[in-house]
Amino acid sequence: MSTPFEKPQIIAHVQRSLNYTVFDSKWIPCSAKFVCLGNYARGTGVMQIYEVEHGEVKLIKEIEKAKPIKCGTFGASSLQQRHIATGDFDGNLNIWNLEVPDVSVYSVKAHKEIVNSIDGVGGLGIGDGAPEIVTGSRDGTVKVWDPRQKDSPVANMEPGEGEAKRDCWTVAFGHAFNDQDRCVCAGYDNGDIKLFDLRNMSLRWETNIRNGVRPTEDTNGRGPAPRLKGKCKSLAIKPFLFTQSLIN
Incomplete structure (x- = not known):
């Protein structure tokens, strides 16, 4: 019989060895399939699609890309399309139709250096408002993209003149509980x-946790009176939870 103080167990359901470095993996919404993103030792990128079938993982499709792929998200795609947006080592943002993944359906030179992190909102029933994608890069900028608008971002957050450029490791959308409000952390x-x-195009709040920030996550509430909340971790493996009372 389990007790409240018993440690949870994580059991590996199935394992598979790979011949490349995996940087990100995502379940394909409403399916038993997932996609793995990474790079081969020869410096090219790879996208593999797997399906879980009878307790095993079956490779459905493998596509090699010119540049290593660092991150991906389905957050800005509809459940009908299920297109994945990816960021690569050359600073490119691409959107792929996984049914025909050889050529991207959207492509833009998003950053001067590697895209470290990506997030989406407005698709899959995540948040209200238009579908948008946010990218964070080693070049110190955070950019918001509308897939319906080509070549230029709808928002660009970068250091001011004379300020040092810091490597952006992680980005996340939040506070998207209506058509007007939206934030990026x-x-x-x-x-x-x-x-x-993003509504007022201003820096709403900032802090420093003294160690490099690992993936952030929006946990804001849904409903008539949502609270703005978020969580993250640092390189010191310390979890942090921020709430509206602190942010305000």
């Missing part, structure tokens, strides 16, 4: 966490 290598208000 970004974490940097020096421990900075910045919350950008």
Whole structure:
């Protein structure tokens, strides 16, 4: 009989060895399939699609890309399309139709350096408003993209003149409980966490946790009176939870 103090167990359901480095993996929404993103030792990128079948993982499709792929998200795609947006080592943002993944359906040179992190909102029933994608890069910028608009971002958050550029490690959308409000949270290598208000195009809040920020996550409430909340971790393996009372 389990007790409240008993440690949870994580049991591996199935394992598979790979001949490349995996940087990200995502379940394909409403399916028993998932996609793995990474790079081969020869410096090219790879995208593999697997299906879980009878307790085993079956490779459905494998596509090699010119540049290593660092991150991906389905957050801005509809459940009908299930297109994945990816960021690569050359600073490119691409959107792929996994049914025909040889050529991207959207492509833009998003950053001057590697895209470290990506997130989406407005698709899959995640948040209200238009579908958008946010990317964070080693070049110190955080950019928001509308897949319906080509070549230029709808928002660009970058250091001011004379300010040092910090490596942006992680980004996440949040506060998207209506068609007007939306925020982006970004974490940097020096421990900075910045919350950008996209409605007012302003820095809403910032803090420093002294160690590089690992993936951030929006946990804001849904409903008539949502609270703005978020959580992240640092390189020191310390979890942090921020709530509206602190942010305000």
